[in-house]
Amino acid sequence: MADRHLIDVHILLVDGDRLLLTQRGGSDAFSGRWHLPSGKLDAAEPVTAAAAREAYEEVGVVIDPADLRVVHVTHVAGSGPEPRLGLFLHARRWHGEPTNREPDKCSGLRWVRLDEVDELDVIEYPAVGIRAYLDGDAVAFSEHGWVPVAV
Numbered sequence: 746m747a748d749r750h751l752i753d754v755h756i757l758l759v760d761g762d763r764l765l766l767t768q769r770g771g772s773d774a775f776s777g778r779w780h781l782p783s784g785k786l787d788a789a790e791p792v793t794a795a796a797a798r799e800a801y802e803e804v805g806v807v808i809d810p811a812d813l814r815v816v817h818v819t820h821v822a823g824s825g826p827e828p829r830l831g832l833f834l835h836a837r838r839w840h841g842e843p844t845n846r847e848p849d850k851c852s853g854l855r856w857v858r859l860d861e862v863d864e865l866d867v868i869e870y871p872a873v874g875i876r877a878y879l880d881g882d883a884v885a886f887s888e889h890g891w892v893p894v895a896v
Contacts, residue, residue: 823890833874
């Protein structure tokens with residue numbers, strides 16, 4: 746296992762009773778599965794600025810960082826070569842119509858009714874944050890994929 750932990754931001758764009766999901770492209774184990782617009786923090790970048798940047802880069806919407814609120818934090822193992830701290834942010838407002846701006850990484854976008862999210866093949870890691878949002882566990886913390894360590 747790597748000696749560092751990545752920090753990821755995941756953006757929940759909710760329009761009424763619908764959530765925007767992206768479908769992973771490529772040929773890895775997650776190809777074809779559903780995810781949220783997301784990405785890693787850059788050096789010296791605040792969390793809300795990273796989330797706004799990733800939303801613009803991936804789906805072309807403009808979000809004022811002040812319109813983002815953290816709805817869940819999870820510490821994840823097994824979703825890639827390095828452990829991750831995932832921060833899930835709900836965008837209260839945004840400007841623009843979502844479009845697929847990274848067709849080399851994303852094979853599609855889809856608005857999904859909130860009551861239908863569980864019927865899709867969502868990658869386990871983002872599913873944790875989506876479920877917390879849907880359950881109303883604002884600013885809750887979870888751990889996912891870790892094997893218990895004997896003390």
